[in-house]
Amino acid sequence: MNKLKVVLLFLLITAGQTAESTAQTTIKGTVTSLNGELIPNIVLTPHPAGQTTIFNRPTEVIAGPEGSYEITIAEPGIYNLSIAAVHHQNLRLPVMIYDQENIEMDIRLVPRYYNNGMYFDQEPYREWIRVYGNFNNYDFHTAPIFDLNSDGSISATIPADRDTVRYQVRGISGGPVPLPGEALTAIRPNRTFEGVIIPPANADSIELRFDPNEQTKYQKNVGPISPTPAHRPNARLSFSNPSDYFWIQPLSLVQTTYKNYEINSSDNTVEPDSNDQNNGELSGWMNRIANNAKKYRKEIRTTLEDDSLHPQQRAALYIAYLGLLNQQVRWNEHVGEDSPEDGPGPEFLLQVIQEVHPLHPVWGRNPGAATQLLEQSGFNPEVVEYSEKMVREHTDDLVVRYLVLELIEKKAHQYEDAREMPEYSWIVERYGENHLARQAIVAYLRGSRTD
Missing domain, CATH: 2.60.40.10 (Immunoglobulins)
Incomplete structure (x- = not known):
């Protein structure tokens, strides 16, 4: 996080603002x-x-x-x-x-959507369920079990020797949460929730009873x-x-x-989501990659026409465009299809290197976006120079790794040995002769065999 603060403060200063303006x-x-x-x-x-x-x-x-x-x-x-x-x-x-x-x-x-309106995700839980968690500030490893009643409801009896009973139910929606219809809920330290009951005076136990088909008042909003x-x-x-x-x-x-x-x-x-349905051999997840990436890239290009955007919003949008393109290109490669025909074009790529600082932290959210910039430009000299600065100075190690391996493989035929390449020297200086240096040698060997 400290590196990220330094980068963003640096971007503020280069934009003509002082650190005091942050x-x-x-x-x-x-x-x-x-x-x-x-x-x-x-x-x-x-x-x-x-x-x-x-x-x-x-x-x-x-x-x-x-x-x-x-x-x-x-x-x-x-x-x-x-x-x-x-x-x-x-x-x-x-x-x-x-x-x-x-x-x-x-x-x-x-x-939360519960299975066909039921609170329990699995059939066995309709017959028995453990009350789980904290009762009167005591943690029970062996907790009471719900019994199935003749009317279809389930119930459990828990001790009530304190003024307030706090409880969770294991199995509801895949984890411990309060019962439906509870009068009060409270937040636990781990950001889950518990039911809260104030027992009647002199009660030594409390019965929890409810219908497994019962819904919370919020369920009608699910649609x-x-x-x-x-x-x-x-x-x-x-x-x-x-x-x-x-x-x-x-x-x-x-x-x-x-x-x-x-x-x-x-x-x-x-x-x-309209893309949830299967489409031929593509699952819903695969279909979203194939279709949504193209749709969102088009939306981003339209958004970038808005001159009122903050420069850092524009920078993030450019990187998002390349991240989406990377997802689509890699998926097309996986299924044996050609790269998208609606690529960014040289003018768009030059806008990226003009408007997005090479050390921008959003590059780190998808390191493939940076390599896509390089590949889509056909290793344009200006883009190569921009990418080399990222290799030397970007704070995200994955961005550096993706780019340096791409550059070394592409430029391998210009050198007799990987260790002669400036890219190799940069990573050794930053990281030492570690695993990345060994990967760089492999990338060099791969590139030197390519015509």
Whole structure:
């Protein structure tokens, strides 16, 4: 994370701004269920990109009673914002913090979908289920088991020797969560949720009873069921300033053609992804790579025509375009198809090296984007020079590895030995004669045999 801060501060200075202008950024808004219903417990956590240590451990923010939240981030960088809410899909959003004063974003979460309306994902759990977790501040390894009653309900009896009973149920939706219909829920330290019951006076035990077919009040918001529920968006986002969307969207698309959110819709249901269905020999996942990459690249080129975008949003969009292209090219190679015909073209590639700093941290979200720039240019000398700077100075080791192996293989015929190549010297200087140096020699041998 320290390297990332240095890079972004450097980009600020090269943009003609001083380090003093990097004031803290506030992300604020509301989190509710898909149709606007309030959710009793919501926790938001901004994780710095990269490895978390005791020095950059994220601070959790608990949303207010009306779902309002406010997160203050003091340092520039790329963050992954995690949102967890009881009985709703978890959401993880990448966001670039640069020099914005604030980002106002409302989040409407999609309720968790339970199998045909049932809370238990597996048939055996309809007959027995363990109450699991913390009872009166004691952890039980052997917990009470639900019994199946004649009326179809299931019930379990747990001790109630304290004023408040806290519980979870193992097996609901693949993990421990509260029962449906609980009066209260609370957030546990591991960002899961527990039910809370206040026993009647002098009670020594409490019976938990419910119908396995019972649904939470949020289930009616789920809408049509996707053939592959994992492909259903987890949330809808809306922004007070529509362009703030581009602090998030490029960072998502550079890695994957699947977005786990939708933008700005008044409809209270979430439709299945149109590419979920199988298409010939392509599965839904394969079909999204083949189709969505092309669609999103076209959208990005249209977005880049907007001159009001922040320079760093434009940079992230260029990298996202190349990341999407890399996904599509590699998939086409895998299935034996030709490269996409609607490539970026030389003018677009020159715009990339003019507008995107070679040390930009978003390159690290998909190192293949950088190699795609090189390949699509036909190893244009200006692009090669740009790529060489990335090899020498970029903070992401995978970006360096992808590029240096590509350059060495391409230029191998110009040298008698890999160790004579400047690219080889650069990586030895940075990393020593380690595994990457050995890979470089293999790349050289491979390239020297190519006509």
